[in-house]
Amino acid sequence: MGEPLQICRYDPRWVLESEAERERLARALGDIARRIDHHGSTAVPGLDAKPTIDIQISVERLQPLEAYGIPLATLGYVHVPHQDDAVCPFFHRPSEWPHSHHVHVVEFGGAEERRTLAFGDYLREHADVAREYVELKTRLAARADATDPSSREAYAQAKSEFIERVTAAALANGYPRGR
Secondary structure (H helix, E strand, O other), rough: OOEEEEEEEOHHHHHHHHHHHHHHHHHHHHHHHHEEEEEOOOOOOOOOOOOEEEEEEEEEEOOOOOOHHHHHHHHOOOOOOHHHOOOOEEEEEEOOOOOEEEEEEEEEEOOOHHHHHHHHHHHHHHHHHHHHHHHHHHHHHHHHHOHHHHHHHHHHHHOOHHHHHHHHHHHOOOOOOOO
């Protein structure tokens, strides 16, 4: 195996990094971006995470992808074609691993936008669930090869059952909050 995925202690600089990137993205995308949200583990205070800033950009329409894909490319983001492109196109920067930033594009007001926001809000308000998530990620990351894209994808897929369970509970309990 190459090198395990790195799960780091929470770093308050992640918030500052996400804000700086949010500003870059807002300038590049203009009115195309209806919302730009820091999400994922680095957006949950106190939560250990891979040191990759996840950002969700909400747009009116996912097609044509070039409408936001071209401005993202000017900022160094690379689109990764995937079967999920119909729901949530994915971009990363830099082009080579390790990535410092991931961007997920979703439909403004759509189900995927709500799901992502609900999951993060729920983790922020339920420390026990957040701890459970860190334990799961730490276990899975130790078995994943950070240098192998398919291993990183398997790591992400292995978290799916947990994420789906927590997201369902969050949505059933009125999350996302205050959005």
